[in-house]
Each structure stands twice: as C-alpha cells, then as structure tokens.
Amino acid sequence: MTLKTETVRPPTGMERLNRQMIAILDFGSQYSELIARRIRETQVYSEVLSYRTTAEQLRQLSPKGIILSGGPSSVYDAAAPHCDPEIWKLGIPVLGVCYGMQLMVQQLGGEVTRSDRGEYGKASLCIDDPTDLLTNVEDGITMWMSHGDSVVRLPDGFGLLAHTTNTACAAIAHPQLKLYGVQFHPEVVHSLGGLALIRNFVYHICDCEPTWTxxxxxxxxxxxxxxxxxxxxxxxxxxxxxxxxxxxxxxxxxxxxxxxxxxxxxxxxxxxxxxxxxxxxxxxxxxxxxxxxxxxxxxxxxxxxxxxxxxxxxxxxxxxxxxxxxxxxxxxxxxxxxxxxxxxxxxxxxxxxxxxxxxxxxxxxxxxxxxxxxxxxxxxxxxxxxxxxxxxxxxxxxxxxxxxxxxxQRHPFPGPGLAIRILGEVTAERLEILRDADYIVRQEINRQGIYHDFWQAFAVLLPVRSVGVMGDQRTYAYPIVLRLVSSEDGMTADWSRVPYELLETISNRIVNEVQGVNRVVYDITSKPPGTIEWE
Incomplete structure (x- = not known):
C-alpha cells in the first residue's frame, strides 16, 4: 500500500483534540473495539485502524502510542496477517496484545510455537518485574487468557515482566525501544488488573494527557x-x-x-x-x-x-x-x-x-x-x-x-425499527402484533422500576406458527421472542437473568392481550456469538 504525496494541511480543531491519540491496529480480534473503549476511559482518544496501515501513514497520524490487537490467526501460518515491519522503527511506543505480542516477537527475531496446552479463561499473573508496564499491578491478580500459541524465545533486548503457570512469557518488554507485549487481554472486565496496565501504557509510557473529555x-x-x-x-x-x-x-x-x-x-x-x-x-x-x-x-x-x-x-x-x-x-x-x-x-x-x-x-x-x-x-x-x-x-x-x-437513558433502537425485529417479510399485520407485544415488555419493566437495568429490552416476532390451545380451541399463531440484555457499549452483551415472575407476567399478558400470538420464548444468547438484534 503506497501513500500519495500531498501537501499537509493544518489540523482541524477535532484533529488537534485527537492528537493525543492511541492507534489500534486490528488483526480481527473480537475485542479490538473494546481496547478502544478502555483507552477512552482514560480520557485519551483512540481509534481502530486496519492492520495494513503503513508505518508512513502512522507517522503522519502522529499517534502517541500503537496497540496491536489479538486475532484468530497463528503468526506462523502462511496467510497470517502481518503489520508493516517499519513500525518498530518509528520510535512510537507499541503494546502487542495476544496475537499482537506474538507478531512483535516473530518479526523482531524471536520464536512462537504451538503450545502443548492452550490457556483459556482466568489465570493468575505472577509478576517478575513490578515496574514500568506493571506498576501498581498486584502480583497474583487475575488476567484473562485466550491463546493456543506461546512465545518460546524472546528477541534480543527483550526481558520478562510476568508469567503464569502455563505461560512462561505472559508479559515482556524492551524498555529502551518502548516495545511491550502481553499474552493476556487487559481490555476485558475479567482482567482485574487490566485497566491499571492500560493506564501505565497510556500515561507513563506514551506520555499522554487526558484531553478526550x-x-x-x-x-x-x-x-x-x-x-x-x-x-x-x-x-x-x-x-x-x-x-x-x-x-x-x-x-x-x-x-x-x-x-x-x-x-x-x-x-x-x-x-x-x-x-x-x-x-x-x-x-x-x-x-x-x-x-x-x-x-x-x-x-x-x-x-x-x-x-x-x-x-x-x-x-x-x-x-x-x-x-x-x-x-x-x-x-x-x-x-x-x-x-x-x-x-x-x-x-x-x-x-x-x-x-x-x-x-x-x-x-x-x-x-x-x-x-x-x-x-x-x-x-x-x-x-x-x-x-x-x-x-x-x-x-x-x-x-x-x-x-x-x-x-x-432511552434504550437503543435500530434505525430500521421493528422491520428488523420481524424476521422474514414485514406485513401490516405482523407490525401490529409486534408493536403491541413490545409495548407490554416496556410497560412491565417500567412498572418494576428496572428499565435502566437493561441495555435493551424488546420483543421479536418469528415468521413461523405453532399450535396452541386457548379456551378449548386450537390456535395456530406466532411466537414472540423476548430479548433482554445487559451491556456497557453494545459491542458485547450478555442476556439478563431476570426473575421468572417477570417473564411469567410478560408472557401471560402477551398471549392474553395480543391477538395472533400463542407462545413466548426467552433468548439466552450472548453477543458474541449472537448479535443483540436478530437481523
């Protein structure tokens, strides 16, 4: 990828505000956007860019730091995504996360191999060097792992910062070049010391100021x-x-x-x-x-x-x-x-x-x-x-x-509205059914005073019919899916553990008050693997 030569114009006001910036190169991790949010929580601007962003393009953006995200690939695969190796020569601090750390190690002369044992979920971090990147990170604190490959040999000039029982190189550093790597994911909430580590990188290593207010x-x-x-x-x-x-x-x-x-x-x-x-x-x-x-x-x-x-x-x-x-x-x-x-x-x-x-x-x-x-x-x-x-x-x-x-505090509502909460073809009849069912959901959570406990709470209509019995009569009507989720930003979400009594009340009201519905089900899928909306 080549960069066109052009006259550099003076930065606009927003660009000046964003100049205290951390650039995140995305290698396909489901957590890349979450890294950006964690950086912004420190009141420093961050932006997700393609892993193909060149060193020259980064130089013109002038970020204060660069983060390489995780990703699903293995660095030794023939088709694995790689970053521009000139990035290591920019003099800009770099933090590699999971795949990003392994890529840093490989491109700088170290070695990454398939682990005998993968490491997924919670792991206790044993700190070997409590300074620099790991300042104020408690020894033995829980971090979140998700990897099947491991670093087995560090490049010249790198030292070990931390390890876990299964991972010898859980955190590494080349302090002189300001290159750092962690095998775990500090951006996820399960990593209890993650925010402290991110603050160390943003404030102390990248020398950023909290201007993103x-x-x-x-x-x-x-x-x-x-x-x-x-x-x-x-x-x-x-x-x-x-x-x-x-x-x-x-x-x-x-x-x-x-x-x-x-x-x-x-x-x-x-x-x-x-x-x-x-x-x-x-x-x-x-x-x-x-x-x-x-x-x-x-x-x-x-x-x-x-x-x-x-x-x-x-x-x-x-x-x-x-x-x-x-x-x-x-x-x-x-x-x-x-x-x-x-x-x-x-x-x-x-x-x-x-x-x-x-x-x-x-x-x-x-x-x-x-x-x-x-x-x-x-x-x-x-x-x-x-x-x-x-x-x-x-x-x-x-x-x-x-x-x-x-x-x-209004719940997010998609631009296409109820049209994408009706799976399949949208008709006037289906719209009216869903509108009434959704209204009952909102009425009940407001009546319980728990509206703000959810990121979103709504109903979905499926384009199938099932048999039911009402008043000794056979019915053949639509099912309604209830979708109540909790989230911080909508990028990831979990289904809400609501009281059975609330589900019962909503279900009873819908099947009794909404003509054309005889069944109510509850969606217990998180995001990922699902999305919040059904379409």
Whole structure:
C-alpha cells in the first residue's frame, strides 16, 4: 500500500483534540473495539485502524502510542496477517496484545510455537518485574487468557515482566525501544488488573494527557460544525433516540435556525412513540420538527423482501429518497446530518481483506441503514459529528448539553425499527402484533422500576406458527421472542437473568392481550456469538 504525496494541511480543531491519540491496529480480534473503549476511559482518544496501515501513514497520524490487537490467526501460518515491519522503527511506543505480542516477537527475531496446552479463561499473573508496564499491578491478580500459541524465545533486548503457570512469557518488554507485549487481554472486565496496565501504557509510557473529555469534544464539535456548515442549511434525520436527539441539541447550539429536524414516520416505530416525539421537541425543547407520514411508502418498498441485509439497505435507500423529496418541498439543503456512531461504522466495515489471499480478518456484521445503506448518488453532503463516539460517550455529551434524562437513558433502537425485529417479510399485520407485544415488555419493566437495568429490552416476532390451545380451541399463531440484555457499549452483551415472575407476567399478558400470538420464548444468547438484534 503506497501513500500519495500531498501537501499537509493544518489540523482541524477535532484533529488537534485527537492528537493525543492511541492507534489500534486490528488483526480481527473480537475485542479490538473494546481496547478502544478502555483507552477512552482514560480520557485519551483512540481509534481502530486496519492492520495494513503503513508505518508512513502512522507517522503522519502522529499517534502517541500503537496497540496491536489479538486475532484468530497463528503468526506462523502462511496467510497470517502481518503489520508493516517499519513500525518498530518509528520510535512510537507499541503494546502487542495476544496475537499482537506474538507478531512483535516473530518479526523482531524471536520464536512462537504451538503450545502443548492452550490457556483459556482466568489465570493468575505472577509478576517478575513490578515496574514500568506493571506498576501498581498486584502480583497474583487475575488476567484473562485466550491463546493456543506461546512465545518460546524472546528477541534480543527483550526481558520478562510476568508469567503464569502455563505461560512462561505472559508479559515482556524492551524498555529502551518502548516495545511491550502481553499474552493476556487487559481490555476485558475479567482482567482485574487490566485497566491499571492500560493506564501505565497510556500515561507513563506514551506520555499522554487526558484531553478526550466531554467538554472538550462539545466545544470542538460546535466549532467544526460552524466552520463546515457556514451559512448553509442542515436537515437532520431525527428518530427520537439518544443519538439523533443529542445531535439535534448539538446542532441547534451550533447553528440555530439553520437546522431543520425532520421525523419520518416509516411505520416501524414502537407504539405511541411518533406522537410523543413530535410533542416533546415542539413543546419542551422548542425545536421545530417536520413530521412526514411515509408509513405506506416504506411498507410497500420492502414487501416481499426477506433477506435482512436487503431489508436494511432498502429502508436506508428509502430514507434518503424521502428526505430528498421532502427537502425540496421545504427548500434547498446542503447537508444531511445523521447520528451515526462508531460501532455503526465498525460493524458495517468491510475493509480488512487481504488483497493477495482474499482472507477476511474483520468481517462486516451487518449494514447499518445510515452507513451501508446509503445510495451512491446521494445529493446531500453528510455531516456526522458523533461518528467517532461510542454510545456511552454520546450519553455523556447529551447530558452535558441539557438533553433530558428520559432520552439520555432511552434504550437503543435500530434505525430500521421493528422491520428488523420481524424476521422474514414485514406485513401490516405482523407490525401490529409486534408493536403491541413490545409495548407490554416496556410497560412491565417500567412498572418494576428496572428499565435502566437493561441495555435493551424488546420483543421479536418469528415468521413461523405453532399450535396452541386457548379456551378449548386450537390456535395456530406466532411466537414472540423476548430479548433482554445487559451491556456497557453494545459491542458485547450478555442476556439478563431476570426473575421468572417477570417473564411469567410478560408472557401471560402477551398471549392474553395480543391477538395472533400463542407462545413466548426467552433468548439466552450472548453477543458474541449472537448479535443483540436478530437481523
């Protein structure tokens, strides 16, 4: 990969804010995004990049440190992904995690082989050198292992920092070159000393300062919005969720009446939400909202479509077309604002494909309607100020600029709405069934006062029917799946262990109150291997 020679422009405000940056090279680990979140918890900006990012490109980005992620490959495999070996000569501190450490060892002259015994799960870390990377990390503390290969010979100049019962080289360092490696995963919550290690790398080894704060982000975002938009008009795709609502508040602070919020009722919203949204923005926030009833148009556009990717892209395409036609009615707009978040971009990405082998290192999970579903002939210029943020960061931004708590803490809701919570074809009948069932789920968790205990809590309708008995009559109706999960950021999630009494109440109400349903089941799948949404 070659880098074009071009005149280097002065950094923008946001780029100056991000200059205290840790770059994460992704080798396909399920935890790469989690590394980024852990770095940001130290109030230092981090970004996930392809493992194919060259040393020259990194030099121009000027990160304060580089982290090599884990990955599913073995470094000695012919098709294993490798980083640019010139990275070791940049003089930038590097931390290799699991596969990243093994790659560092191999490229610098050490040796990695298949272990006689793999090591998975919790392991006690025995510290041999309690300084530098492992300062304030307690000897014997639990770290999370997940590897079948091990380092058997260190490169010249490297020393041992820690070991475990099964892993002789659990942490290594070349302090003079500021190259470090750990065989465990400090980014996961099971690694009890992980955050202390990350802080050591970020603050003491990379010499970063905690500049990635909510106040700094808001200030720079407003400045950049004004600089980019000038006196042009902006059309915002408002959904009522925390992302688009935060964006509405942020844009309104930045450009005032140049912002027009448009809520398109595509017919896939939850029960009573469209009416409540418009009233809330008009009466409480004093931000005008243009309401567009496009329910019939959207339902017609996806009639007969059963593939979830095709469904998402069709809905995304229809969104843009409606915005285009409605914007012409309201007057010309130069910019379309969207509440796209960093996880949306990551999950829609399809970039880590080896050009020689075609091997996909990090796969696209699903297209988000506001990322993968945009048409190529889009006539708007996009403005996405939240594109670099995780959900928890958006909540902090929203809270800091005055967004009410009822919206800040609102459960995430997908852009395609209930259309992707109905598996298979979406029909008016199925929408009505799911809308009523989902309303009962939300009513009951609110009645119990546990709404905020969940990351998401919702219902899914399956396109199959099963036999049941109601009032001595045979029924042949749909099943409803309950999905209640806990998570910190939506990148990983676990199913919630809710009381049986709550499940019983929800189930009884759904089968008795929602016509067309005779069975309720509970989804006990985590993410991974599943996703939070079913489509």
């Amino acid at each position: 909510t106040a700094a982000f808001v200030e720079e975002a407003i400045r950049e919005i004004r600089g980019k938009v000038g006196n042009k008009r902006v059309l915002l795709a408002l959904s009522g969720g925390v992302d688009s609502s935060t964006l509405a508040f942020l844009l309104h602070q930045a450009i005032g009446d140049q912002l027009t919020c448009m809520f398109i009722d595509q017919g896939f919203m939850r029960k009573l939400e469209p009416e409540r949204l418009v009233k809330l923005f008009h009466e409480q926030f004093h931000i005008p909202v243009q309401y567009v009833d496009a329910r019939e148009r959207f339902l017609t556009s996806i009639t007969g479509i059963t593939d979830p990717e095709a469904k998402r892209k069709c809905i995304g395409h229809e969104f843009i077309r409606v915005f285009e036609s409605e914007s012409r009615r309201l007057g010309p707009f130069d910019y379309l604002a969207q509440g796209t978040l960093y996880p949306d971009v990551i999950e829609s990405a399809d970039t880590n494909v080896d050009p020689q082998t075609g091997e996909r290192v990090a796969v696209k999970i699903k297209s988000h309607h506001n990322v993968g579903g945009l048409p190529k002939d889009l006539r708007f210029k996009l403005i996405e100020p939240l594109r670099k943020l995780f959900k928890d960061e958006v909540r902090r931004v929203g809270r800091s600029i005055g967004l009410p708590e009822e919206i800040v």
